[in-house]
Amino acid sequence: MRLYDSVFYAIAFFLFGIFLASSGLSFLSVFLSAILASLIFLAIYFLRKEFPKKILIFSGFILFVAAGSFYFFIFQNYQKINSKIVYNREIPFRGIVLDSNWNRITVDLQKPLAGKISVIAKNNDFRYGDLVGFEGVIKQASSQNYNKDNLLGISSYPKANLISQNNGSAFKSALISLRQKIIGNFQKVLPYDQAAFLSGLTLGDQSEFSNDFKNAMSQSGTTHLVALSGYNISIIGIAISVILGIFFSRRLTFILSIFAIFSFVLMTGAQASVVRAAIMGGIVLLAAQVNRIYSFRNAIAAAAFVMALGNPKILKFDIGFQLSFLALIGIVYLMPAVKKFFKVNDEKGILDWKENFLTTVSAQLAVIPVLIRSFSNFSFISIVANVLILGFIPYTMTLGFILGAIGFISYPLSLVFGWFVHIFLSYEIFVINFFGKINFFQIKNMSVILMFVYYLALSGFVIYMKKPARQLGNFNGGRSVAGGEK
Numbered sequence: 132m133r134l135y136d137s138v139f140y141a142i143a144f145f146l147f148g149i150f151l152a153s154s155g156l157s158f159l160s161v162f163l164s165a166i167l168a169s170l171i172f173l174a175i176y177f178l179r180k181e182f183p184k185k186i187l188i189f190s191g192f193i194l195f196v197a198a199g200s201f202y203f204f205i206f207q208n209y210q211k212i213n214s215k216i217v218y219n220r221e222i223p224f225r226g227i228v229l230d231s232n233w234n235r236i237t238v239d240l241q242k243p244l245a246g247k248i249s250v251i252a253k254n255n256d257f258r259y260g261d262l263v264g265f266e267g268v269i270k271q272a273s274s275q276n277y278n279k280d281n282l283l284g285i286s287s288y289p290k291a292n293l294i295s296q297n298n299g300s301a302f303k304s305a306l307i308s309l310r311q312k313i314i315g316n317f318q319k320v321l322p323y324d325q326a327a328f329l330s331g332l333t334l335g336d337q338s339e340f341s342n343d344f345k346n347a348m349s350q351s352g353t354t355h356l357v358a359l360s361g362y363n364i365s366i367i368g369i370a371i372s373v374i375l376g377i378f379f380s381r382r383l384t385f386i387l388s389i390f391a392i393f394s395f396v397l398m399t400g401a402q403a404s405v406v407r408a409a410i411m412g413g414i415v416l417l418a419a420q421v422n423r424i425y426s427f428r429n430a431i432a433a434a435a436f437v438m439a440l441g442n443p444k445i446l447k448f449d450i451g452f453q454l455s456f457l458a459l460i461g462i463v464y465l466m467p468a469v470k471k472f473f474k475v476n477d478e479k480g481i482l483d484w485k486e487n488f489l490t491t492v493s494a495q496l497a498v499i500p501v502l503i504r505s506f507s508n509f510s511f512i513s514i515v516a517n518v519l520i521l522g523f524i525p526y527t528m529t530l531g532f533i534l535g536a537i538g539f540i541s542y543p544l545s546l547v548f549g550w551f552v553h554i555f556l557s558y559e560i561f562v563i564n565f566f567g568k569i570n571f572f573q574i575k576n577m578s579v580i581l582m583f584v585y586y587l588a589l590s591g592f593v594i595y596m597k598k599p600a601r602q603l604g605n606f607n608g609g610r611s612v613a614g615g616e617k
Contacts (some may be wrong), residue, residue: 142195144194148165150199153448158571172189173190174322218269221269222268223245224265225244226248227241232254237282247280247281249280249285250289251287257291263292264291264294270284270287272285306397310399313538314330314336316545319545320546321550327341328559329552333528333532348567351516352509352510352517355454355458410433432454438452442603459494468595468596492514523555523559534549
């Protein structure tokens with residue numbers, strides 16, 4: 132087996148072990164089951180020599196399931212050992228603000244306590260790096276949202292007062308300040324709803340979204356547009372590589388490009404989709420640096436592996452992480468099969484509508500079960516809405532970044548340039564609001580068994596469509612895809 136295949140399967144089995152352990156199965160049961168299964172396959176191979184060597188290799192990969200469950204066990208226990216929180220008692224406590232969004236604050240507790248908690252504040256005027264004194268009750272966190280963020284507790288509406296500022300990273304504080312200034316530049320020249328939407332597209336900021344607009348995006352299936360799914364990272368990475376490549380050596384260009392990607396991730400809040408895109412973007416740049424073939428499959432696996440090492444709970448509890456990877460897998464593996472099935476030619480339509488249609492259908496097919504299971508809602512109308520919007524999004528984002536930069540140079544010039552951005556945003560918001568009001572063709576529920584059968588069928592479809600054209604049978608009038616006779 133080739134090295135990159137071995138690495139891929141080792142990572143896949145390792146992640147499966149983490150998923151099993153995080154699903155509620157005890158470490159001992161997963162660990163012993165994996166060891167036993169490995170020994171059984173090993174015994175089968177040595178007792179029956181006619182079995183292929185793949186059986187022996189498979190028995191080795193199963194051990195990585197045990198390694199994954201062991202890692203999750205170590206991570207969980209390390210977290211417990213290094214945290215100290217007094218639950219269900221009204222106490223004074225202090226913490227440094229790590230993130231502040233609406234009325235929710237993520238706080239890193241300071242001595243004598245230790246650990247990360249979420250605070251729901253009455254009046255949230257706190258920012259990253261603020262040291263805040265609280266007085267209230269901390270309850271143990273148990274919901275999915277808190278698990279995925281490694282938050283150990285939640286305190287609702289405690290008394291709060293600012294003790295000091297600038298206790299965080301000066302570099303991250305500067306990036307967050309830059310982000311807020313760019314958003315301010317949007318707000319100066321665009322209507323409120325358009326400035327909010329553009330902030331979401333370019334920087335992932337949804338703090339100014341109205342509840343009606345959030346609901347419209349959810350109903351129209353366009354929420355992913357403001358999830359920073361990777362386009363931003365690609366634009367920044369490629370643009371900086373091209374520009375810096377003119378002045379610096381290949382190695383220095385690579386280092387500076389990675390630094391730029393890392394900075395953007397911090398500035399946008401290090402969301403799961405952005406981290407995943409950043410890791411994959413880094414792998415692309417690294418592959419170019421060392422002149423190795425870039426594999427989407429291995430890049431996906433590597434991104435998931437790195438993120439799971441940092442927080443193994445995301446495999447089970449982070450819906451954004453799951454949707455991000457499933458959509459990407461759908462685009463990489465399912466889209467060629469869909470394209471082949473519908474016999475779509477390579478000619479580009481207006482605003483790449485064919486590519487947008489194939490991308491949307493493939494991504495949506497890959498995430499449908501998770502969307503239904505998580506949100507009890509999926510509408511086929513979302514495919515139409517995405518096809519109508521996606522062709523304009525790259526232009527809107529590019530113009531948005533330029534508008535944000537011009538705002539630092541000249542306000543009158545930004546007013547003129549903002550008019551062009553306004554045209555794109557008006558159309559996109561209209562489509563979102565229009566399809567957000569259509570409530571038919573919706574699926575509300577899907578069982579686990581049906582979910583398993585669905586993905587099994589989808590996998591079978593991909594494998595079947597990979598066969599040479601003559602082996603696919605006839606789709607039309609007894610002729611093969613290639614047009615030859617049976």
